[in-house]
Amino acid sequence: MSDPIYRPGLSAVPAFEAEGNSSASAEGSTGVPPGAGRRPVQNAAAITSRLRHAIEAGEYSKGDQLPPERDLAERFGAARSTVRRALDRLERAGLVSRKVGSGTFVTWSGGLDRLEDISDAVSPLQLVEMRFAIEPYMSELAVLHATRKDLESMSALLDRLERLEHDKDAFSEWDAEFHLSLAQASRNPLIVYIYRQINEVRLHAQWNAQKEKTLHPARIATYNRQHRAIFDALCQRDAETVKTLLREHLELARTDLIANNSD
Known part of the structure; x- marks a missing residue:
């Protein structure tokens, strides 16, 4: 599935991958x-x-x-x-x-309409803890199941992200889409469902303050280098490296959040 959800500027129609068929x-x-x-x-x-x-x-x-x-x-x-x-x-x-x-x-939202309360209750650090719990294994499944179209879609997302060093809001949105693309490449519908809810919490209004403190151009550039390294390892089908790099990426996010909260 090269582009399974609607996003601004991309196809509004899901692209279902036909297994083993060029059509x-x-x-x-x-x-x-x-x-x-x-x-x-x-x-x-x-x-x-x-x-x-x-x-x-x-x-x-x-x-x-x-x-x-x-x-x-x-x-x-x-x-x-x-x-x-x-x-x-x-x-x-x-x-x-x-x-x-x-x-x-x-009309089905997968329960996302009921996330308002949990979005208010979950702290940024708690959300990162949840991401530590799901993303490394999610990425291992992506190594196993990602198709050429998945990789092409991720590459396009990274190209866009790397042009957004000075746009905090757009970077946040497309960063969430890149991580969602890893979930989609896992080919596990439950993981996709859970990760969509994670992204709903990530993009909640309460995160604006954290975004303002963290997402300066130098840090966005660092996150983008990490994204690119994760993608390169995924293209090499190197599951251990992908998981290691993803944990390092999340650890940096956690370190930034702790630093912000100590100010």
């Missing part, structure tokens, strides 16, 4: 799960399951529009009435909302 990019253009065009799925329940998995795995974010019925029908090899029944089931489950004349939109 993945064509399938990705309609946001249909891998293999749908090659292995027709006629049953409405099966289509519902595939689309539900795509939504709950984070391939579609709240507010994203699903492909039109005709595109889904073609890709799944099913009648439009069958696709319509599948979308009806998703709507009854509270995952999507259907608007006549406009299309089908994701």
Whole structure:
């Protein structure tokens, strides 16, 4: 999945990777799960399951529009009435909302609407502790499962990050997206779900003060060098180095937070 979520300036439609097939990019253009065009799925329940998995795995974010019925029908090899029944089931489950004349939109937020309280309660140091708990193993899975498209997407993110040394807000946003891309490359939907919530907390308003203290151009440049080293090790499929570099990256973030809190 080279670009599975909407971000400003990038594709608004999830790109599903087709395993072992060079036609993945064509399938990705309609946001249909891998293999749908090659292995027709006629049953409405099966289509519902595939689309539900795509939504709950984070391939579609709240507010994203699903492909039109005709595109889904073609890709799944099913009648439009069958696709319509599948979308009806998703709507009854509270995952999507259907608007006549406009299309089908994701309404499921994975619990993110309930994060306001926890965002207020979690301190920056506690969040870094959570990241220490999840990111090293997450990165090891990324080494095992990252595709060429994943690596291309990460490279594009790094190129953008390296142009943002003087823009704290934009750096924070795209730094969160780079780490999320590692989660997505793990191919573990639960890790993606958890990391999206971590990013919601990271980008909460209470972090503005920390950002102002920490993200000066020299420190952003250091973080970017660390990002690049992590990416290079990932490209080499060197899991131990990736984990070591990621722990060093998080340790620097923790050290900066401790220094800020001691001022």
